[in-house]
Amino acid sequence: MNAQEKLAALKTYFGLMTMNGGARIYRTAQDLGIFGAVGLDGATPQEVAGKCSLQERGVGLLLDGLCAIGALQHVGEAYVLTPVLQFLSGNYQNLSDEYWDYLPELLKTGVPMAKMDSAEQSEEQYKSQVTALAWMMKPAAETAALMLGIGKSRTALSILDVGAGSAVWSLTFAEKDKDTSVTALDWPGVLKIATMSAQNMGLEKQFTALPGNYHEVDLPEETYDFVIVANVTHIETPEGNRALFRKLRTSLKNGGELAIFDVMPGQEEGDLPRALYALGLALRTEQGQVYTCDELQGFLKDTGFSEATFNSIKAPPYSMGMIFARKEE
Secondary structure, eight states: OOHHHHHHHHHHHHHHHHHHHHHHHHHHHHHHTHHHHHTTTOBOHHHHHHHHTOOHHHHHHHHHHHHHTTSEEEETTEEEEOHHHHHOOGGGTTTTHHHHHTHHHHHHHOOOSOOTTSHHHHHHHHHTTHHHHHHHHHHHHHHHHHHHTBTTTBOSOEEEEETOTTOHHHHHHHHHOTTOEEEEEEOHHHHHHHHHHHHHTTOGGGEEEEESOTTTSOOOTTOEEEEEEESOGGGSOHHHHHHHHHHHHHHEEEEEEEEEEEEOSOOGGGHHHHHHHHHHHHHHOSSOOOOOHHHHHHHHHHTTOOOOEEEEOOSTTSOEEEEEEEOOO
């Protein structure tokens, strides 16, 4: 091993040690009720130690470590929750421990913990997640809107948002252009959250909810200028994606455009999030997978779309990409 290889190995070691340590102090804080003791008003190490029946010195060191990983911040003598801890709830605050605890079982049996790609479970599963997903995807949606010139080169669009979730992508586009309208297609329970998002953003006049299974809902022909398929392709089989794209092509006007937003290879800093996401799909779906750009472009070509172009979305989590295609007769 030469000097450069030794340096690279040392860098990898420190990276692994740091990731492991950060995860352990976060989990310890979660298990001991540290975040609850800090609360929304903040607390000193002495106060946290008292509430949790712990020793003050160790608590102070732990709180400093939690600041270093971005879970807390220091304000005067007190520690307060960062916005991410104030926002997250449920298994997101647990950093999806429920899934990762199940990983050994998946590796032994091949049976996922949940089946989010099944019609029977999809609505209930996504109802509990779309609010957090909206917060996570907002910077990527803002970046995509800028890349596409929404409100500038692309205006007055009639958008169909398929598997819309919170409709963060389409509502971000509508926010940029008051003449753009959005039809959000998803399960009824999920659309309640999307409708609330539209109201909170003052976009209810630009928003229409279309409830149902996107494979089964009848769509009008040659109606939409722009179709968004965001965070959907990874829960579909190859044939499921082809069937969906064929259907959506029919609903587009001639010259209309379709954009896929999903986890895709292409950004080095997104390699680990992408790999973990792919493994997470195996934990919570039967057939979900992260497709390559070539695979998704092939599905579009198979279903009659023009040559599709790919761009990375350079925004957190740095694992999202956009594939863009046009309907041409």
